[in-house]
């Protein structure tokens with residue numbers, strides 16, 4: 001990713017819940033609500049300088065020149081591939097680096113801090129933890145993460161490797 005490109009900031013219409021979740025899983029900044037009125041979505045896009053992702057072919061007229069990408073694929077996996085391909089110069093994949101509920105970056109937490117806050121079998125087997133600074137949810141690398149990475153390779157193919165962050169390549 002070129003140094004000059006600012007991080008991608010997105011906002012998705014109410015039809016793109018599952019796509020939004022996938023994008024957050026790969027670390028992208030995506031605002032999503034399932035009860036947007038068009039005006040609210042456009043206002044927030046304008047206020048926060050976000051690119052709009054939409055399935056609504058009428059939204060471009062209403063968006064009055066705001067940056068917008070009309071998603072063509074019908075299903076979440078295809079939509080994810082389409083969006084990652086379209087924005088590939090600006091997307092750097094970091095799996096589970098962001099809370100999928102709160103859309104904020106997770107922070108690393110030292111193991112002693114999570115004692116008693118994760119199930120005992122997790123405490124015994126896992127050494128690395130991250131937490132959401134907003135909702136407090138704790139995440140750990142485990143089979144879930146591996147499963148998601150397998151799915152991502154399957155969905156994104158070559159795009160996955162080329163958009164991966166740093167040392168994981």
Ligand SMILES: [Zn+2]
Pocket residue numbers: 099100101102103132133134135136137
């Ligand atoms: Zn959270």
